Amino acid sequence: MQKVSYVIPCYRSAHTLADVVAEITATMQSMPQYDYEIVLVNDCSPDDTIGTIRRLVAADAHVQGVDLARNFGQHAALMAGFHQCTGDVVVCLDDDGQTPANEVGKLLAQIEAGHDVVYASYDNKKQAGWRNLGSWVNSKMTEVMLGKPPELVVNSYFAARRFVVDEMIRYEHCYPYVIGLVLRTTKNICNVPVHHRAREEGRSGYTLGKLLALWMNGFTSFSVKPLRIATYFGTLSAIAGFLYLIYIVINHFVSDAAPLGWASTTALLLLLGGAILIVLGLIGEYVGRIYMCANAAPQYVAREYLHHDGEETK
Secondary structure, eight states: OEEEEEEEEESSOTTTHHHHHHHHHHHHHTOTTEEEEEEEEEOOOSSSHHHHHHHHHHHOTTEEEEEESSOOOHHHHHHHHHHHOOOSEEEEOOSSSOSOGGGHHHHHHHHHTTOSEEEEEESSOOSOHHHHHHHHHHHHHHHHHHOOOTTOOOOSOEEEEHHHHHHHTTOOSSOOOHHHHHHHHOSOEEEEEEOOOOOSSSOOSOOHHHHHHHHHHHHHHSOOHHHHHHHHHHHHHHHHHHHHHHHHHHHHHHOSSOOOOHHHHHHHHHHHHHHHHHHHHHHHHHHHHHHHHHTTOOSOOEEEEEOTTSOEEO
């Protein structure tokens, strides 16, 4: 009998998490060919999410919890769950009920068919327009920086084989990016269509700032292409500057009245100065990440681990 591990990062889900766990339980009871476990990771939520997790763990032997000491972000919370789960297949989904746990059979069927990772693709996303735009930007970023196939849809609802998760948890640095870890592990990935639900209550934990930080994390943790793009841009700027210098010299001798050029010179200086600062900032981002990793900054810090028998380990 194969075992399915559900890993759910939890943030502001005190009122929705119980319904998600109940749906998973009902779904797995209709699939007796699988054993299962549910790992709930509290990402230092400001509401009573940890209280809900404690009650769920106490009520069901299939449920265990991880309480993080501070907010490390969704991807770090997933990594904390990956370290605790023991299933042959690992399924990740959201804590707000938008990802349909009762359609997990579609993902598991494709795993059984031989795929290493299966992502859900939504028929119609029930979220704000700016989040849809953010998802599109993230998709294009992963195509360019991480080599994601254009037709592949990646999101927070997916199933992965055990060897993929084992490879992912070998990554110990402090800036995990789950999509990048998946894409560098295997290319045997597919999509299955599922229905995306409207949010039951509250709002997304992702703000615009957090999305920008996530994108920065994605393309600086698993690719040097931004540095190469900066090199190409710098080279083109140098060539353009050299050609413009030749034009100025020729124009000085062939023109009766040489232009004053204050506006164009100022604009050129601002353009090149801005480009230099962008490149320096990009290099600084890479160097800063190297510094943080060299200082062994943690991926996550768990305050305690919760188990059904009442045992709490710290």
